[in-house]
Amino acid sequence: MSASMLSGSNSARKASLFVKRGMQLLVQGNVEASLTMFENALLSDPRQKPYLWQRGLSLYYANRFAEGAVQFREDVAVNPNDTEESIWCFICEARVQGVENARKQFLEVGQDRRPVMQKAYKLFKDGGLYHEAEGNAEDAKSAILAACRTPYGLRSGDYMASLAKVHCKCRGWEL
DSSP: OOHHHHHHHHHHHHHHHHHHHHHHHHHTTOHHHHHHHHHHHHHHOGGGGGGOHHHHHHHHHTTOHHHHHHHHHHHHHHOTTOHHHHHHHHHHHHHHHOHHHHHHTOOOOOOOSOHHHHHHHHHHHHSSSOHHHHTOHHHHHHHHHHHHTSHHHHHOOOHHHHHHHHHHHHHTOOO
8 A cells, every 4th residue: 555545544534533523522512612623624634525514514503604505515516415415505505695595596406315304305495494594593493492302302312413402502592
């Protein structure tokens, strides 16, 4: 194995560790520290940039919506069936440009194999589940708190379920 291949492998491994730590920090509600870890991942291995959807989530919670949208667009460019990133891109762009403008440039994705994600995509694209994007804080709060209180939200340990709790913490909503 060549020295450059070993170096690339080392860089990818180091970047992966930074990403894992960034994810842990975001779940703990430490948005800024998570962004530092994701930036360290990029410094270690810049080739990871289009795959760092986790960074996009941290950018969103840091209110860096335009940067978040760019991150999610880059992710969908390399993973054209990525429903969640298309939705997150829409939410970021809605916060910057308004819902109608964001909807006009909604990222088209391929067929997601998960029926629930197909439905979520349609609801965001055509109207529906977007209280946060609309800036409707009361309805967003009600929906997010309800999600946190479901059995799945309470016990799953799933990264996206944890994100609902991060959302509450970032918005100052008591669970």
